[in-house]
Amino acid sequence: MKTWVPAVVVVAGVAAAIWRTWEGEVVPAMLASANEELLADLRGAVEERAAAVRGGKEVAAEGDPGGVMEVEPAVGDQDRFVLQMTRRKGVDGEVVQDGFLAGRSAVARGNRFVDAWGQPLRHELVEGRYRATSAGADGKFSTGDDQTSDGARSRFEEPVKAGKKKSAEKEKVVEKAAVPGAGSGS
Numbered sequence: 167m168k169t170w171v172p173a174v175v176v177v178a179g180v181a182a183a184i185w186r187t188w189e190g191e192v193v194p195a196m197l198a199s200a201n202e203e204l205l206a207d208l209r210g211a212v213e214e215r216a217a218a219v220r221g222g223k224e225v226a227a228e229g230d231p232g233g234v235m236e237v238e239p240a241v242g243d244q245d246r247f248v249l250q251m252t253r254r255k256g257v258d259g260e261v262v263q264d265g266f267l268a269g270r271s272a273v274a275r276g277n278r279f280v281d282a283w284g285q286p287l288r289h290e291l292v293e294g295r296y297r298a299t300s301a302g303a304d305g306k307f308s309t310g311d312d313q314t315s316d317g318a319r320s321r322f323e324e325p326v327k328a329g330k331k332k333s334a335e336k337e338k339v340v341e342k343a344a345v346p347g348a349g350s351g352s
Contacts, residue, residue, distance in 0.1 A: 194303055197282045197283065197303065198282070198302075198303070198311075198313070200271070200282045201281050201282035201283070201300050201302075201313055202313055202318045202319060203271050203318070203319075203320065204271045204272050204281065204282060204300075205272075205281075205287075205298050205300060205313055205314065205315040205318035206315065206318035206319055206320035207267075207270035207271045207272045207320065208251075208267075208270070208272040208279060208287075208298050208315060209296060209297075209298065209315035209316075209318060210270065210320060211251055211265075211266040211267050211270055211272065212239055212251070212266075212296040213296070214266050215239070215250065215251065215254075215265075215266045216237050216238070216239075218254075218266075219236070219237045220237055226254070226255070227253040227254045227255040227261045227262075227265070238291060238294075238296075239251070239289070239291075239296055241289040241290055241291055241296065244277060244278055244289075245277050247279075247289060248274045248277050248278070248279065250265075251265055251266050251267055251274070251279075252264055252265045252266075252267055252274060253265050254266065279298070281300035281301070281302075281313075282300075283300075283302075283303060283305065285300070285301055285305050287299065287300055288300075288301075288307060292316075295316075296315070297314055297315055297316055298314065298315040299312060299313070299314045299315075300312065300313045300314075
């Protein structure tokens with residue numbers, strides 16, 4: 167047997183597994199989940215920025231070090247919006263690394279925020295609230311796979327909700343056990 171035959175078999179097996187994973191919607195589902203997290207992180211950063219500006223705890227660092235940032239993000243000017251989200255000064259006057267996006271999954275590439283598929287996000291203010299929209303896997307807006315920051319769930323939200331629900335269920339069980347005659351069939 168030739169020595170290269172087992173290598174070809176292994177490579178073909180790996181390629182088939184990757185193909186099955188892609189066709190089985192595993193990778194697209196992972197990208198959609200990552201995209202939802204990205205949108206939630208971006209929404210969270212915008213809300214955090216607005217709260218900081220309202221509270222007077224932050225001052226501009228986005229090209230006007232002495233100025234004060236507006237509460238609403240500059241969604242119509244992508245370059246300025248990216249600067250608003252990535253550069254700020256803390257109360258001590260020092261520029262904070264990555265600004266309001268520090269520790270979040272949303273990142274700016276080429277002065278644009280992009281989704282998990284590398285496509286530009288759409289930013290708008292709707293009824294005074296910021297909304298980011300991803301065109302989804304097909305790259306086309308206004309189709310069924312679009313995702314918005316309005317409904318996006320942060321990676322931190324679901325475990326907290328599930329933990330609270332389990333904790334509440336445990337409390338009910340404990341309360342029921344503490345009541346004399348409860349659960350004894352009398």
